[in-house]
Amino acid sequence: MLINLSHYMSILSGASFLLCACLSFLFIKHADESKTLIKNIFSNSCYLLFISFGIYVSLAISDDFSVEYIANHSNSNLPVFYKISSIWSAHEGSMFVWILFLAIWGYFFNLHKASNDQIKMTSIGIISLILFGFMVFLLLTSSPFTQILPLAPENGADINPVLQDPALAMHPPTLYLGYVGFVIPFAYSISFLIHEEYSYSWERAIRSWSVIAWSFLTIGIALGSWWAYYELGWGGYWFWDPVENVALMPWLAATAFIHSLKVSADTRAHRSWTILLALLVFSLSLFGAFIVRSGIIDSVHSFANDPERGLYLLAFCSIIVLSSLFIYANKYEKLSSKKSTLLSKQSFISINNILFITLIFSTMLGVLYPLIFEYLYNEKISVGAPFYNSIYIPITIIAAVFLVFSIEINWNGSLSKIKFLHPLSFSIIFAFVITLYLYQEFEIKNILLLISLFVGYLIIIRYLFVLFMSKYINIASFCAHFGLGVLIVAISLNSLLSSERVLNLNINETKTYKGINITLEQIKVLKGSNYDSIKGFLKVNDGANQYILEPEKRRYFVRGQITTETDIKVTPFKDIYVTLGDQLDDGSWIVNVQLNYFIRYIWASMIMMALASLFIISNIRRQS
Amino acid sequence: MKNIFKLFIIVVPATFFIFFYFYLSEDKTYPGFQTDEFAFPNFYLETLDDEKVFLNEQDLPSTGLLNVWASWCITCLVEHPFLMKLKEKDVKIIGLNYKDERLNAQNWLNKYGDPYSDILYDPKGSLALDLGVTGAPETFLIHNGKIIAHYSGEVNERVWTETFLPIITKNNIKNL
Numbered sequence: 007m008l009i010n011l012s013h014y015m016s017i018l019s020g021a022s023f024l025l026c027a028c029l030s031f032l033f034i035k036h037a038d039e040s041k042t043l044i045k046n047i048f049s050n051s052c053y054l055l056f057i058s059f060g061i062y063v064s065l066a067i068s069d070d071f072s073v074e075y076i077a078n079h080s081n082s083n084l085p086v087f088y089k090i091s092s093i094w095s096a097h098e099g100s101m102f103v104w105i106l107f108l109a110i111w112g113y114f115f116n117l118h119k120a121s122n123d124q125i126k127m128t129s130i131g132i133i134s135l136i137l138f139g140f141m142v143f144l145l146l147t148s149s150p151f152t153q154i155l156p157l158a159p160e161n162g163a164d165i166n167p168v169l170q171d172p173a174l175a176m177h178p179p180t181l182y183l184g185y186v187g188f189v190i191p192f193a194y195s196i197s198f199l200i201h202e203e204y205s206y207s208w209e210r211a212i213r214s215w216s217v218i219a220w221s222f223l224t225i226g227i228a229l230g231s232w233w234a235y236y237e238l239g240w241g242g243y244w245f246w247d248p249v250e251n252v253a254l255m256p257w258l259a260a261t262a263f264i265h266s267l268k269v270s271a272d273t274r275a276h277r278s279w280t281i282l283l284a285l286l287v288f289s290l291s292l293f294g295a296f297i298v299r300s301g302i303i304d305s306v307h308s309f310a311n312d313p314e315r316g317l318y319l320l321a322f323c324s325i326i327v328l329s330s331l332f333i334y335a336n337k338y339e340k341l342s343s344k345k346s347t348l349l350s351k352q353s354f355i356s357i358n359n360i361l362f363i364t365l366i367f368s369t370m371l372g373v374l375y376p377l378i379f380e381y382l383y384n385e386k387i388s389v390g391a392p393f394y395n396s397i398y399i400p401i402t403i404i405a406a407v408f409l410v411f412s413i414e415i416n417w418n419g420s421l422s423k424i425k426f427l428h429p430l431s432f433s434i435i436f437a438f439v440i441t442l443y444l445y446q447e448f449e450i451k452n453i454l455l456l457i458s459l460f461v462g463y464l465i466i467i468r469y470l471f472v473l474f475m476s477k478y479i480n481i482a483s484f485c486a487h488f489g490l491g492v493l494i495v496a497i498s499l500n501s502l503l504s505s506e507r508v509l510n511l512n513i514n515e516t517k518t519y520k521g522i523n524i525t526l527e528q529i530k531v532l533k534g535s536n537y538d539s540i541k542g543f544l545k546v547n548d549g550a551n552q553y554i555l556e557p558e559k560r561r562y563f564v565r566g567q568i569t570t571e572t573d574i575k576v577t578p579f580k581d582i583y584v585t586l587g588d589q590l591d592d593g594s595w596i597v598n599v600q601l602n603y604f605i606r607y608i609w610a611s612m613i614m615m616a617l618a619s620l621f622i623i624s625n626i627r628r629q630s
Numbered sequence: 631m632k633n634i635f636k637l638f639i640i641v642v643p644a645t646f647f648i649f650f651y652f653y654l655s656e657d658k659t660y661p662g663f664q665t666d667e668f669a670f671p672n673f674y675l676e677t678l679d680d681e682k683v684f685l686n687e688q689d690l691p692s693t694g695l696l697n698v699w700a701s702w703c704i705t706c707l708v709e710h711p712f713l714m715k716l717k718e719k720d721v722k723i724i725g726l727n728y729k730d731e732r733l734n735a736q737n738w739l740n741k742y743g744d745p746y747s748d749i750l751y752d753p754k755g756s757l758a759l760d761l762g763v764t765g766a767p768e769t770f771l772i773h774n775g776k777i778i779a780h781y782s783g784e785v786n787e788r789v790w791t792e793t794f795l796p797i798i799t800k801n802n803i804k805n806l
Contacts, residue, residue, distance in 0.1 A: 328647070390702075
């Protein structure tokens with residue numbers, strides 16, 4: 007049986023990772039003799055895992071419903087793409103994918119030629135140990151290899167129709183690639199501390215790795231947000247759901263980390279702080295895995311509750327996190343860092359890092375407070391958007407201002423050298439004028455919104471000056487920060503302008519909402535491959551153009567679940583977002599119309615930020 | 631100072647881990663499920679569509695479920711497919727729309743479907759207060775005008791078979 011083969015190869019690869027870890031710690035002082043051996047064992051353990059996963063994928067494609075997990079989460083009617091993505095639609099399979107990605111990162115890192123063999127070998131050992139721990143977790147508490155014997159069902163269940171969507175199928179893998187990618191800076195920095203070779207610049211060795219992991223995390227979050235927007239039918243892009251927050255925390259920490267890494271690599275300042283951030287990013291990724299998979303939080307994302315899994319993950323995470331922090335606490339004083347001058351570029355970056363840490367802790371508080379409250383008082387409460395908005399908005403504004411200042415200065419330079427007739431002064435004036443115009447035009451009363459718009463435009467304009475006026479331009483920094491400026495402006499304008507309205511329309515009736523004429527032309531009952539549907543045909547006329555929008559309600563056969571397929575007309579500045587509701591007793595249909603302004607710019611700006619990593623990597627290559 | 635920092639970075643995460651340990655190891659198979667019997671409180675509420683008025687329990691079906699929900703409640707959305715399934719099995723579910731806006735609640739039902747036979751609109755949470763509701767979702771089992779069991783939290787297939795069904799069989803309820 008192929009599934010048994012896949013199972014055994016996973017067990018074997020787990021054992022082999024343990025062997026690799028033991029050897030690398032045994033020969034910790036003799037890297038030269040052991041490096042080929044350890045390198046080969048690690049590669050081979052990875053191959054075993056890759057083959058095991060490959061077999062599993064082929065079983066999912068060929069509908070082997072004797073495998074319990076595949077029978078429960080896939081179905082022979084599904085397209086091949088969704089048969090594959092069904093593997094990560096629940097706990098066991100997604101844990102398998104998580105481990106696979108961890109091994110892929112380790113595999114490439116292992117192949118890469120290192121500037122310091124000793125440190126690299128030990129970090130391979132640490133990665134092996136982490137892989138071994140997760141492998142034991144997979145095999146003992148959440149095995150995807152369980153079979154239904156002796157008789158396999160003829161057909162599988164269905165995957166949740168809400169999950170049958172390309173963006174969502176790609177969302178978990180991208181996010182996982184980001185999460186687990188930070189194992190490399192984590193392992194490398196601990197290994198660096200263990201070997202006490204403080205003159206070695208470990209920061210340079212892992213910059214590319216960290217930046218790639220960061221961009222995967224960014225894209226993964228953007229994909230999730232985009233999916234929630236058009237599929238869940240909520241019409242928003244961020245919901246402060248606990249699991250979203252759990253993904254946001256490593257992202258914030260990673261953003262702080264890659265900035266601090268740059269500072270340490272170039273100027274050798276804040277070195278111990280950079281290491282602490284490296285530990286924090288991966289610890290937060292583990293924390294995320296723990297929160298989601300132990301079932302202690304109710305959320306749209308949470309997997310089934312199983313205390314045994316939770317306890318294992320808790321024990322495993324606490325060993326990794328506490329032992330790494332213990333090593334850090336014992337060694338960090340020996341790291342000599344250069345002191346940075348006040349008001350220099352690195353000092354602004356560190357202030358922003360502190361602001362990011364503040365955001366992380368506040369988010370952590372928002373996630374944990376309901377749990378603590380429930381534990382103590384046995385009552386459920388929830389912490390929602392008002393709490394997060396009240397923290398995120400002011401801190402983002404302050405961080406954006408510091409960002410603009412930090413552009414102006416060189417490393418170790420000082421702000422005081424800036425002259426009055428500097429692009430900065432012009433940027434401030436332009437941004438102010440634009441904000442003033444928006445204030446007049448839309449009668450904005452919310453002062454925080456005005457300030458957000460101002461700083462958003464300030465960043466955009468300042469970077470446009472850099473783009474057109476400077477002799478030297480750092481494209482990576484331009485992409486990332488221009489993207490941030492667009493993000494801030496898009497979020498502010500979206501919250502200012504967007505609106506929604508519920509209309510009830512008879513066939514061929516026209517109603518007007520905000521200058522847009524909406525006519526319900528007809529309603530059709532259709533049959534899809536695994537669902538029935540009711541589809542509305544709406545003629546939408548915004549004065550200049552005319553579109554036909556076709557929102558749909560589907561009822562899936564297998565689970566009986568009803569889903570709403572929205573239809574969205576994308577125009578340069580706004581989305582016209584239509585969902586179909588029920589039919590009323592008088593025969594008219596309920597149609598929900600939302601005008602979402604600048605929402606595309608939110609994701610576009612995130613993609614732009616993620617693209618910055620490509621330029622950073624090419625810069626690093628050129629330098630070395 | 632340095633020692634305090636060292637202590638801090640070890641002790642703070644350790645505290646979290648210890649908390650999680652206690653949280654996870656606490657026996658809470660179904661802490662939200664309670665089977666104390668009590669009479670339905672008096673109330674006077676409009677329905678969500680503003681077409682009918684309900685006065686006290688005589689206007690409710692004598693046997694059925696009462697589900698407290700709101701459009702702002704994410705767990706209610708998670709629970710929703712299961713309620714739709716119950717509706718298909720002809721289980722009568724009365725909705726109690728809790729501290730919500732009419733328009734938002736109606737939008738929500740239009741988007742996801744309506745599992746309820748009637749919905750009481752309780753913007754101030756007055757009936758919910760008398761029922762002892764602390765948050766949404768919460769589900770009450772009504773039998774002969776009395777509440778015989780209630781569950782706070784998401785009702786799903788597992789909760790349903792392991793908590794509600796035994797009570798339903800015990801009380802010999804046929805036409806839920």
